[in-house]
Amino acid sequence: MKSLQDAIYNWLTIKxxxxxxxxxxAAADTTQLFEQILADEHHVDSKELKRDALMYYVTVVQDGNTKEYRFPRDLIEVMLDQISQEPDKYITYPVED
Structure with missing residues (x-):
């Protein structure tokens, strides 16, 4: 994934x-995948997540430098909203032993 902002957006949406x-x-596995992308491809050492009524704020440490990104909640929560509106389309399957 070329852009750090895109990787953070994808990680945050599935998180x-x-x-x-x-x-x-599936959501947990995908979250881990994006965490690995953040670490391996973008050298993100740590992440801090905050939110308020309108925005999500993600602060990352990348190669020793701190950067903050902001995302509107409605943009980030669109997938969760879709799942909530049509739960029969998004079945949670049990873990196979």
Missing amino acids: IVSDARPDDT
């Missing part, structure tokens, strides 16, 4: 879904 659906293994 919100994963946090809201703790039994959703």
